[in-house]
Amino acid sequence: MRNHLVFSAAAAAAVLAGATAGSALAAEPLGKAADNAIYAQTLVNEQMAKHPELVVLGMHAPKPGASAKDSHMIATNLDRIGKMDDEDDLAVAQERKTILAPNLKEPTKFEVAVPLKDASGKVIGSLSTVFKYAAGDDEVKMHVAALAIRDEMARKIPSVAALFKPAH
Numbered sequence: 001m002r003n004h005l006v007f008s009a010a011a012a013a014a015v016l017a018g019a020t021a022g023s024a025l026a027a028e029p030l031g032k033a034a035d036n037a038i039y040a041q042t043l044v045n046e047q048m049a050k051h052p053e054l055v056v057l058g059m060h061a062p063k064p065g066a067s068a069k070d071s072h073m074i075a076t077n078l079d080r081i082g083k084m085d086d087e088d089d090l091a092v093a094q095e096r097k098t099i100l101a102p103n104l105k106e107p108t109k110f111e112v113a114v115p116l117k118d119a120s121g122k123v124i125g126s127l128s129t130v131f132k133y134a135a136g137d138d139e140v141k142m143h144v145a146a147l148a149i150r151d152e153m154a155r156k157i158p159s160v161a162a163l164f165k166p167a168h
Helices: 009-016 039-050 087-094 139-154
Strands: 004-006 054-061 072-076 097-102 109-117 123-132
Touching: 039 054, 039 072, 039 139, 054 087, 054 109, 054 139, 087 097, 087 109, 087 123, 097 139, 109 139, 123 139
Parallel strands: 004 097
Antiparallel strands: 054 072, 054 123, 097 109, 109 123
16 A cells, blocks of 8 residues: 555644544543553653653554444553544554644644554554644654654554553
């Protein structure tokens, strides 16, 4: 499959602002990262500790047996656990798109969203990385860094089901 590169500043701003599509879940309170005791959260926490250049790291995937359209935020350093995926999150996972976009509301942030993979290379969701950013920073380096983070995490993901298992 070919990767598609999409530059969508407005879409990234909406994602980072926490915009929801008006689903029933949107009315319910979102979970806190500190209370998220699943393996996916352990992986996110490890990467946040290793990469001080990251501002946000969010892992999106559907629960095993759920429709791909029922994908949601399963782990992040923000208190948004359970937030249903928006169109961009779904496009990254389902259409293998990559999104590189500055945050229009917060110009010190730059988002790179890439397909999330398991150890076999199968796409199982999407990974949103938000880097510290200053005008003129090398956006290609941020893309390469996001891919390296994704690939390091993928080596530790035997399956999407493993992400939902209790953390040790």
